Amino acid sequence: GESVGLHLPTLSVQEGDNSIINCAYSNSASDYFIWYKQESGKGPQFIIDIRSNMDKRQGQRVTVLLNKTVKHLSLQIAATQPGDSAVYFCAENILHSGGYQKVTFGTGTKLQVIP
Amino acid sequence: DSGVTQTPKHLITATGQRVTLRCSPRSGDLSVYWYQQSLDQGLQFLIQYYNGEERAKGNILERFSAQQFPDLHSELNLSSLELGDSALYFCASSVSELGTSGRHSYNEQFFGPGTRLTVL
Numbered sequence: 209g210e211s212v213g214l215h216l217p218t219l220s221v222q223e224g225d226n227s228i229i230n231c232a233y234s235n236s237a238s239d240y241f242i243w244y245k246q247e248s249g250k251g252p253q254f255i256i257d258i259r260s261n262m263d264k265r266q267g268q269r270v271t272v273l274l275n276k277t278v279k280h281l282s283l284q285i286a287a288t289q290p291g292d293s294a295v296y297f298c299a300e301n302i303l304h305s306g307g308y309q310k311v312t313f314g315t316g317t318k319l320q321v322i323p
Numbered sequence: 324d325s326g327v328t329q330t331p332k333h334l335i336t337a338t339g340q341r342v343t344l345r346c347s348p349r350s351g352d353l354s355v356y357w358y359q360q361s362l363d364q365g366l367q368f369l370i371q372y373y374n375g376e377e378r379a380k381g382n383i384l385e386r387f388s389a390q391q392f393p394d395l396h397s398e399l400n401l402s403s404l405e406l407g408d409s410a411l412y413f414c415a416s417s418v419s420e421l422g423t424s425g426r427h428s429y430n431e432q433f434f435g436p437g438t439r440l441t442v443l
Contacts, residue, residue, distance in 0.1 A: 242432075244366075251413050251434040252358070252366065297366055301379075311368035311381050 216295060218318040227285040229317045231298035236279060238300035238312075243272060243283045246316075247294045255283070255296075285319075293321045326350065327435035329414050335441045341402040344438045348395055348416030354378075355397040356417075356432060357389055361410035372397055373420045404442045411437045 221227045233241070239260040244252040258265045258272045258281075265272050271284040281298050295316045302310045326349035336342055348355050357369040359382075368381035372391035383389075386404075391397045401408060415432040 246366075251411075251437050252415075253434065254415075254432045257430060299368070311371075311379060313366045313368065315365050 216316050216318045218320060220320045220322055221288045222322050223288060223290060225288055227283075227288045227292065227319055227321075229283045229285075229296045229319065231281040231283075231314050231317075233279050233281060233298070233300040233314075234312070235300060235302060236276075237302050238279075240301040241272070241274060241281050242299045242301070243270075243281075244297045244299065245292075245294045246297065252297065288319075288321050290321050290323055293319055295319075325433040325435065327414060327416050327433050329412075329435035329438050331438060332436065333439050333441075335443065336404060337443055338404055338406060340404050340442075341400065342404065342440065344399040344401070344412050344414075344440075346397045346399070346414030346416075346435060348397070348414075349433055352416035352418050352433070353395065354417045354420055354432075355391055355395070356415040357383075357397070357399050358413040358415065359410045360413065360437075361407075364410075369399070371420075378420060401440070406442050409440055409442045411439050413437045 242257045243255040245255050246252045256267045256270055256272050258274055263274050269286045273282045285292055295318050297316045298314045300312050328347045330345045334342055346355060353374045356371045359369055360366045369383040370389050371379035375391050386402050389399045413434050415434045417430050417432045419430045
């Protein structure tokens, strides 16, 4: 029978264009954020992280923007390639000195790159 | 190959049983993280250890427990298994603790291939 799973929002992008994947987080106390990529049939891969004392961070072809005012995080992928096709998850974390930390994942966005 | 190993790759068991999943982190990594990924719940963070000490907790059920041993490998114990525990369980490791990235460094996590647990 058919499995019922999470319905993921899908972003379709032409190869070579830039992609922007958005994530709204829920807790204003969250102070650390991570983006992960998961290709079909594979485990998650770490892409980039950012602490709340920064509003922008750049990696290789990726940029993460953090807007704490509206609790919004975005991942920009430059010159999107077919290999970028995957599900992208954001995660928010609350760091507590000497105490437990709490990590919460978003449901994910599926990026489809059109060749 | 991330350098993180997980055993077993597949596990099929019955409701009510107990299983142990094992993770060996990359050489030199002190942090180990456990995640659960199911079709209806998506990806969830369970727990993190750093150098043998529990440091972060997520949506981990009381029926689940974990530990990190002196050699830094970690085990995730799942007991009184229910059908809903069927999922992929991923382990990841990193050099530092969660959130310790600086302006010019990342606390990159490396994921293992996962253990697929099926509870019948």
